Amino acid sequence: MSQTLNASMLLAVPLAPLLGALVAGLLGTQFGGNLIGRRMSHSLTIGGVLLSFILSAITLDSVVNHDARFNQTIYTWMVVGGLKMEVGFLVDGLTAMMMCVVSFVSLMVHVYTIGYMHEDRGYNRFFAYISLFTFSMLMLVMSNNLLQLFFGWEAVGLVSYLLIGFWFNKPSAIFANMKAFLVNRVGDFGFILGIGLIVAYTGSLSYAEVFAKAAELKPLIFPGTDWLLVSVICICLFIGAMGKSAQFPLHVWLPDSMEGPTPISALIHAATMVTAGIFMVARMSPLFELSDAALSFVMVIGAITALFMGFLGIIQNDIKRVVAYSTLSQLGYMTVALGASAYSVAVFHLMTHAFFKALLFLAAGSVIMGVHHNQDIRYMGGLRKYMPITWITALLGSLALIGTPFFSGFYSKDEIIMAVHASQLPGAGFAYFAVLAGVFVTAFYSFRMYFLVFHGKERFDQNPEAHHDAHQDPHSHAAHAAAAPHESPWVVTLPLVLLAIPSVCIGFITIEPMLFGGFFGGAIVVNADIHKAMASLQAEFHGPLQLALHGLSAAPSWLALAGVASAYYLYLVKPAWPALIRSRFEPLYTLLDNKYYMDWINENLLARGARALGTGLWRGGDQALIDGLLVNGSWKLVARLSGLARQLQTGYLYHYALVMILGVFVLMTYFVWLK
16 A cells, blocks of 8 residues: 655755755855864764665655655745746655665765865865755755756756866866856756746646646647657757766766866766766656657667767776766666666666766775875776775776676666667667677776776886976875875775675666566656567566576677776787777877867867857847947937937027928928929
């Protein structure tokens, strides 16, 4: 029998992190006079997120075991005509799962931050930011209407801007946060257009009311075109997802966002914020199911991102950027699943990916700390014996990422590949090739990083920047880069261990209820008569054990093994070969090194073109037409006419009498001429 969740408990889930953020941000910084210290700031924010996670876990248990649901308005902000603008919560299987993922990963990042940021002067400010981000993300996933969804959407973007540019004295960080802000505004423009069209044609912001009227939207045509209205709405909504979830060509901001501290890379750019677009499309499945054109568009964009962003990860030498391009590729996999109408599979991969990608980012941060803030994997090597906990957890995360059978990433990635293979939509053939080839690419760049960092000979003393900086400043971080690495403190390694556990087993435990057990219930809608991918998956599923055993001999596992073997041979057995291959394929390397010249295109064609257009409109429209002709022209005309009129006003009566006589003469002549 279904139950109704308690509204006060649900309200405490997002408000607990918000309270911690306000106290730490106002009283723990110079703004509030530094009234509380570091210990109090991190204790309050961690306590708030811990409470949020506990309440989220209780909510998930109620949803799973007692079929509990909640869909109510908490606060009515205003009513404009018949349009209600409200704050409300919708809690079902999809929301409860997202609440737990967001709060758990955030909790791990909060604990990790104690060790990673302990030397930073902005310690309290950082805790305030990440706790505020947690509040924003929870408001997004718990919303029951488009207005609150948009609020959470923009709030996570704002906090992301603050976190990427956290080191505001660093020019590259300022450039990166401005780039993220502007690119996301492009996506948000499409997103708000989609919301506007929904409101215009349904008269409501509520999910329930919009979905109830979805069938009425299906036959409508977008005015002035022969396009289906629902296709335009869905594509506009997905453009918003392209910006937030970093899909090609709006992906360019995410790699540069690595300029921020490592904890935010795990929190924002791996586990939560960048998956907001995936969550949104899954939530809007009743609309997307009405448009095959929109689904094909989603699938093709995801396939391009999955494969071509993976290629870029192969040549990266910054440890965080390798993981960042891995994030781009995996987001492409999720997007492909959405396009195949396998929404539950996309969300399933979102969940498994959140754990192992947060683990990999935090492991990368641990490595950076252990090698004295060096991020270049070419000058690492042999860290396995110095950092055993970081090594084993990074290995587990890498095995999950490449889809090793029995690991969590295998179950979600394998189901995506099978779903795309079963899809009949246009573009499915290309998407299937992309996700299959991406398995090899992912395994290659992941274990290239793993072998260069943890195996092979030690190369700490070969860093040219370390030697240069050591000569200039013997007390700098870089001066110690050649010193022996060390394992990170427990506040760093404990989150690694806790994230490694679900990275290994969460897929095995949850695949059956989440994909084939009705876990998502009415949260996700699929037209099974037209889109048969999920039905095909269910027909072939015979339990997680059988799926993993079958996966050992399937093509994806062999491709992953080939990628690992290739990385091992090239970087441990024949380490001179990569440089030789690079010299033989220099044009291809240059193309990848310049990231397909997307930044150049954006800066030199799109940005300059937009600036030239704006300048032309300003000079031609504003200065010449509006100011020159209409504003200045009107007063000049009045001035000239006034000047002429002033010449006639002499003040002499005989002048006026003469004018009157002449006027009478003209009138008489006119009337005589008419006769």
